[in-house]
Amino acid sequence: MTQEIDREKRDFMRASALAGGGLLLSGPVVLFAANGQPGTIRSRGYAAVDTSGKLVPWTFERRPVGDDDILIDIKYASICHSDIHQMRGHWGPQQYPQVPGHEIVGVVTAVGKNVTKFKVGDRAGVGCMVDSCLDCEHCEIDQEQYCPETTFTYGYPMASSPTGISQGGYSNNIVVRDHFAVHIPETISLQEAAPLLCAGITTYSPLMRADVGKGTKVGVAGIGGLGHMAIKLAVSRGAEVHAFTTSPSKVDDIRGFGVEHVTVVDDPKALAAHAGTLDYMISTIPVQYDVAAYASVVRPYGAFTQVGMPERFELTINSIALSIARVNFNVSLIGGMKETQEVVDYCASNGVLPEIQLIKAGQINDAWDKVVNKQARYRYVIDAATF
Ligand SMILES: [Zn+2]
Numbered sequence: 176m177t178q179e180i181d182r183e184k185r186d187f188m189r190a191s192a193l194a195g196g197g198l199l200l201s202g203p204v205v206l207f208a209a210n211g212q213p214g215t216i217r218s219r220g221y222a223a224v225d226t227s228g229k230l231v232p233w234t235f236e237r238r239p240v241g242d243d244d245i246l247i248d249i250k251y252a253s254i255c256h257s258d259i260h261q262m263r264g265h266w267g268p269q270q271y272p273q274v275p276g277h278e279i280v281g282v283v284t285a286v287g288k289n290v291t292k293f294k295v296g297d298r299a300g301v302g303c304m305v306d307s308c309l310d311c312e313h314c315e316i317d318q319e320q321y322c323p324e325t326t327f328t329y330g331y332p333m334a335s336s337p338t339g340i341s342q343g344g345y346s347n348n349i350v351v352r353d354h355f356a357v358h359i360p361e362t363i364s365l366q367e368a369a370p371l372l373c374a375g376i377t378t379y380s381p382l383m384r385a386d387v388g389k390g391t392k393v394g395v396a397g398i399g400g401l402g403h404m405a406i407k408l409a410v411s412r413g414a415e416v417h418a419f420t421t422s423p424s425k426v427d428d429i430r431g432f433g434v435e436h437v438t439v440v441d442d443p444k445a446l447a448a449h450a451g452t453l454d455y456m457i458s459t460i461p462v463q464y465d466v467a468a469y470a471s472v473v474r475p476y477g478a479f480t481q482v483g484m485p486e487r488f489e490l491t492i493n494s495i496a497l498s499i500a501r502v503n504f505n506v507s508l509i510g511g512m513k514e515t516q517e518v519v520d521y522c523a524s525n526g527v528l529p530e531i532q533l534i535k536a537g538q539i540n541d542a543w544d545k546v547v548n549k550q551a552r553y554r555y556v557i558d559a560a561t562f
Pocket residue numbers: 255256257258277373374
């Protein structure tokens with residue numbers, strides 16, 4: 176079993192060829208002796224130290240600001256279900272201490288000498304990626320998330336990091352290559368912009384690819400952080416949105432987001448009643464569930480996109496049920512940097528704003544429990560001044 180997990184983890188971390196695959200899976204924390212190097216940046220945050228899912232305050236070093244880097248003074252970081260999955264080891268063994276967080280916003284306080292994209296004082300955001308080769312077929316078409324050398328924002332081998340891995344945004348600053356930061360327009364608050372960096376782009380990218388808009392019937396399954404953004408984006412595009420939730424207590428909220436058709440899935444029959452009626456569905460459900468039953472709500476030859484990532488990244492799909500529905504099933508991973516800027520600009524210009532609850536660093540562990548128990552409404556945003 177462990178070997179299997181290790182193998183999956185290795186496959187998933189293609190970046191390991193560059194930085195040493197064993198690094199994340201074993202070994203001491205400090206391997207690169209960047210600690211104490213002139214110019215390293217002291218950072219204060221909250222880290223996981225084991226698979227318990229309980230975070231503790233931690234002070235650590237980030238790499239010096241390089242020629243292509245910017246230093247961001249983080250103002251807010253929001254909580255994604257992925258943070259919890261990865262820290263708890265649901266996606267494979269982790270190196271600890273590890274700081275989660277890939278919905279990050281703040282203000283630029285330093286820039287490297289090659290940087291022209293940002294200047295000191297700019298509002299900036301960082302999402303799920305912090306580096307890639309910028310040269311391969313995927314990078315060339317602005318799909319850096321599929322680059323073989325992508326470094327994701329936390330827990331990935333990173334030779335330049337004093338801790339040996341990338342460290343995320345539950346902290347008071349971050350050093351990042353300029354290409355992997357986006358501008359945050361003045362027309363949106365920083366705290367409302369934070370969730371767009373993962374929840375926003377992860378739902379926006381497949382919705383745009385499916386060309387949802389006036390005249391399309393769009394289903395959204397799983398109405399949490401990602402799902403509520405999928406709803407708001409699809410509504411803003413003029414689509415007829417159908418929401419599917421297992422939480423009766425969310426129904427009024429969902430109607431408030433502009434959705435007329437809300438189904439509480441308390442029984443498989445609740446889905447069967449809508450079989451073959453929608454053009455497209457996006458599922459943000461981040462746990463094991465009956466995929467084919469949800470996909471069957473889409474009309475034959477329509478499409479179904481999964482974006483939620485369950486434990487071990489595994490979903491069980493009933494093949495006969497999916498074949499009878501004749502629905503095109505796909506899974507999407509975030510979006511590229513160009514598209515991330517696009518979703519931030521789109522939401523800022525069109526007033527498509529996440530529902531947020533502001534918390535202090537000391538409330539993170541409680542907030543994580545609430546996310547797991549489906550009590551979040553709908554994104555917790557951490558005030559970085561409290562780290
Ligand atoms: Zn996320």
